[in-house]
Amino acid sequence: MESIDVARAQLLSPTGLVDEDLNKALSTILGGAIDTADLYFQSQVREAWSLDDGIIKDASYSRQRGVGVRAIAGEKTGFAYSDDIEMSALLESACAARSIAKASNSIVMPSQHIQTGRELYSQDSPFATLNEHQKMDLLRQADEIARQADPRVKQVMVSLVGMHEVVLIARSDGLLAADVRPLVRFNISVIAEQNGRREQGSMGGGGRFDYQHFTDENSIEGFAKEAVRQALVNLEAKDAPAGKMTVVLGPGWPGVLLHEAVGHGLEGDFNRKETSAFSGRIGERVASTGVTVVDDGTIENRRGSLNLDDEGTPTQCTTLIEDGILRGYMQDRLNAQLSGTVSTGNGRRESYAHLPMPRMTNTYMLAGEHAPEDIIASVDHGFYAVNFGGGQVDITSGKFVFSASEAYMIENGKITYPVKGATLIGDGPDVLTRVSMIGNDLELDSGIGTCGKEGQSVPVGVGQPTLKVDGITVGGTQA
């Protein structure tokens, strides 16, 4: 079945709505100063299982549905939503949304056309591929592997979360589009103890596929052992250094550097409003030669991928930085229109109750030519960070942070000893100009990222090869 038919069946049919009703609602918004409008129908089913203290402790099921109505007049946006998907609620929301601009007579909508998206992931519900007992076995298996891996493991917490979402977008330019999106995630965190000292480690993975992925790929064992390994490394960690130094970042998830340092600053809203440290800098050098960064929403089965964004625009691979030169921003429809360009398929929203805005999908740096071991061997004294928590950025000043959770010192080209986690701070427009070596080992993260912006969370991905950066401030305690 086409996504559009799934969406009609799940979102419209239960209350007898048909495509023409969507046109009717949209045409009540249009007219006067209103330039454009859209309806965003969404239903989301989510289940979550968690293990703690060796037993399956919590299990929850959630079902949300609703419709968001947006009206745009120039730079103005009116928005209302309802958890009732039915005609009267739709019209009421339409009325509320259009109150942003002066009313006038409704105009006739252009005829409807269906926008088809990509086929990057399965439409099937991710839940049904394993039965409840098999799901719980996955959790118990991870618990067992982690506890057996080392006697110092004292606590194990495991969770499995699945989501299945159906969205339908109807726009005042006649576009009708739908997407059916699975999303699963497995996570394990452990606490290990030695001589009264406790440290944690965690690992997980996921994407737009079903639970079967975790059994087929035998990934549970890998996640559990990796979490234990991190905790044990941290048990030996000495105090982290403080000050500016050469930093080598491992491949994969440390790509959170790109997400914070350049990603947010290249979102279209901040650049249209000229509040980003990158505003007006297209065509300028913002990174070393060899640095190419893209935002790619089209990678199959990835957590950050989408067939269509939440405005009905098919996703694409957008080059942000090409060989060190700033090439483009990530756009949604509103900001693209106001900036005289087109959407790059980055219009995303947390739910029907939130307004869309430009957001990242999977943001990563392309591989270079250096072997990772050569990069480490080139450092006399430095900080090598391979795992991170999250990060944050001040878009306007460009200052960003990201926090290492597993790191080592490098002395005379060799990794010497582990150090405690520390926050790294730098300047977005400056940091990539300090990249002096790029590894040949590009990796994407394991499918665990969530990005927060203006109170809205969306799943994203990051990635990078091993990178050497000549000078980032490391915020440890050893001055």
Place this chain on the structure above:
Amino acid sequence: MSKHETVTAASTTETKEIEEVITDAIQYAKKHGADHVEISARNDKGFSVSARLGDIETLEHHNQRALAVTVYRGKAKGSANCNDIRSSAINDVIDAALGMASFTAEDEASGLADAELMATNYPELDLDQPWGIQPDQALQIAMQCEQTARADERIVNSEGASVSTIRSEAIYANSHDFLGRYTSTRHSISCSVVAADKQGMQRDYWYSVARDADELDAVDIIGLKARERTLRRLNARSLSTCEVPVLFEPNVARSILGHFFSAINGGSLYRDASFLTDSLGQKIFPEWLSISEDPHIKTALASSPFDAEGVRTQARDIVSDGVLQGYILASYSARKLGMTTTGNSGGIHNIRLPESEYSQDDLIKQMGNGVLVTELIGNGVNPVTGDYSRGAAGFWVENGEIQYPVQEITIAGNLKEMFQRIKAIGNDVDTCGGIHLGSMLMDQLTVAGSAE
């Protein structure tokens, strides 16, 4: 526009029905295999409007509903939730929760909070203070706020000002025959502007939030503070790495105490996932510092008559003379620790510290040489070890005088030691949040920076 009024009136009749709907649902759950059940429902209504560069930018109407059910089959637990509070939907949610509970394990500590702890009568806390403004009036407020904030030629851009008003009706019921409900309001005004000089751009903001609009800061004060806070960041530089005392402004000092409350939260404690396990009766803070919790302050933001399990809330001392008196517990974590819930399911209530005689200026003088921190970014806090490392911005202070703004620095230490190093608290108490706190002066932390 009369729309707002109609919506409010309609919701009153809706919630009259909901008591019956929920009581019926509890019966339904018990009939279908639940030994115990708890249900919470919530409806948030209101709007937020934002203005940017002197004109309206967005108008968002909010009307969000949430229903959450937890059932217990013996000692096994299952949960389900949805955003539909019609009776037909509720039974589906209960069925889903019952289904989930058939897979979870028996857990001795699980279950409703004990029946004798239910808030059978509770004080009126005056939390429902509708503002009664329409979106166009709110827009005028936002525009005025932004105009005040932009009244300086160095303010070159704006992220806008916004005004928001939300009224929430909350109801909680469980199979101990407890049913409690209350309505509360939350209004806010915020503003963020951008300044620039040849060094580049800086942004900062200010806001005010209250249950009663009369308790909001004056619009022009919010605009003025947003402007001043932004302008004073211009021409910031980094520092060279050093160990100095640090003075945290109230809005960031609050986050330091926030880490303390996370560390004494039952969920972290029973898992041994906190740097403050087994810390009851220990001296966590200097002797002069005490911390109390008062859930019953009228119109306060973190006041509530009962917690998320229906347990009556009451005032208590959490820290006396530096010594930890009690944890932050809900019924589950309390049972795991062999204790009794402290009525903190859903979070902490209003936190207060003793009054101080020191203004922020006094504390700056007391600090001598060090950093005044006005912003912290990132999440470099390890809850298991207490290791702390966050990005910061603020001002370099020398001989008790502010010298210049600083940025691109980090502040690091270990929270356990940091709590002991608190030297003084200011009288510039900020009540915009659950923790009412002034500036906080702390001894010797590692400040890392990129200056040579």
